[in-house]
Amino acid sequence: MTLGEGRTPLVPLTESVSAKLDFLMPTLSFKDRGAVMLAAHALRLARAGGLDRVVADSSGNAGTAVAAYGARAGLDSLVYVPEGTSPKKLEQIRAHGARVVEVPGDREATARAAREAADAPGTFYASHVYNPYFLHGTKTYVYELWEELGGRLPDTIVVPVGNGTLLLGAALALDELRRQGLTDTRPALVAVQAEAVSPLAAAFHAGADDITAPAPARPTLAEGIAVPAPPRARQILRAVRETGGTFLTVTDDQIRTAQRDLAKRGLFVEATGVACWAAVSAAPPRPGLTVVPLCGAGAKTGLVS
Numbered sequence: 001m002t003l004g005e006g007r008t009p010l011v012p013l014t015e016s017v018s019a020k021l022d023f024l025m026p027t028l029s030f031k032d033r034g035a036v037m038l039a040a041h042a043l044r045l046a047r048a049g050g051l052d053r054v055v056a057d058s059s060g061n062a063g064t065a066v067a068a069y070g071a072r073a074g075l076d077s078l079v080y081v082p083e084g085t086s087p088k089k090l091e092q093i094r095a096h097g098a099r100v101v102e103v104p105g106d107r108e109a110t111a112r113a114a115r116e117a118a119d120a121p122g123t124f125y126a127s128h129v130y131n132p133y134f135l136h137g138t139k140t141y142v143y144e145l146w147e148e149l150g151g152r153l154p155d156t157i158v159v160p161v162g163n164g165t166l167l168l169g170a171a172l173a174l175d176e177l178r179r180q181g182l183t184d185t186r187p188a189l190v191a192v193q194a195e196a197v198s199p200l201a202a203a204f205h206a207g208a209d210d211i212t213a214p215a216p217a218r219p220t221l222a223e224g225i226a227v228p229a230p231p232r233a234r235q236i237l238r239a240v241r242e243t244g245g246t247f248l249t250v251t252d253d254q255i256r257t258a259q260r261d262l263a264k265r266g267l268f269v270e271a272t273g274v275a276c277w278a279a280v281s282a283a284p285p286r287p288g289l290t291v292v293p294l295c296g297a298g299a300k301t302g303l304v305s
């Protein structure tokens with residue numbers, strides 16, 4: 001099932017900040033880490049009989065990854081995306097042979113449409129949000145950091161958060177590494193949201209355990225993290241608090257600047273994928289080594305203006 005995902009390079013950007021190049025994946029985003037797990041599971045169910053297609057909902061990259069790994073598994077894929085998703089992402093999903101359904105409204109409307117479609121017989125809901133297999137894929141991000149740093153972990157792990165699949169995978173890995181006695185350090189998980197759609201950052205800074213109402217769906221360049229009501233909000237807030245981390249937000253102007261700054265350093269990254277660098281480039285949140293993921297390729301959105 002593998003397409004060679006993972007084992008992405010860790011490169012220093014400054015003395016205290018390194019970037020893990022998760023845009024160097026088969027479908028050019030970190031979502032491949034989780035999609036390979038979902039596709040392997042779907043294939044097992046298909047072989048057992050009664051299943052012949054997968055349905056996913058996505059801001060673009062998870063759908064692309066499910067389409068690619070679905071193709072690898074020989075399954076039909078149907079991918080729901082919000083209207084206005086970057087055309088390059090739609091092209092990539094279709095290139096893998098999946099059918100795309102563009103849904104008017106915000107990310108929640110897309111998720112509702114996919115859940116309804118997933119009720120059809122013979123359908124596997126390849127949800128990166130609900131399916132725990134996905135998180136057992138994204139957890140490899142932190143296992144790789146541990147390996148690359150010679151059995152150590154960074155002091156701060158910064159991740160972009162929409163539905164929180166990289167964050168929750170990271171939290172899972174930290175827990176597993178500690179329970180296996182492989183680390184006794186406690187890196188802080190720092191979550192980054194777009195200022196325009198930041199329901200988790202608002203709840204975190206209000207001291208709340210959950211979001212109280214969906215965030216208004218305001219436009220942002222960071223389409224991948226524009227999730228007004230993440231279903232795993234409670235889990236995400238708890239994970240960040242348990243590690244002594246925090247939430248940061250970034251504006252579209254910071255994203256534009258960060259994308260150009262990274263490009264000048266030789267790294268062309270999509271708008272959502274630069275959010276973490278945008279959040280920490282001026283001032284890393286804590287002393288010691290900070291790692292940011294650059295988790296989607298620039299070709300997916302082009303240079304944003």
Ligand SMILES: Cc1ncc(COP(=O)(O)O)c(C=O)c1O
Nearest residue numbers: 061160161162163164165224296
């Ligand atoms: C490039 C990129 N970064 C970050 C995210 C956020 O991932 P999650 O919604 O799992 O938090 C996405 C989601 O699509 C993405 O495409």
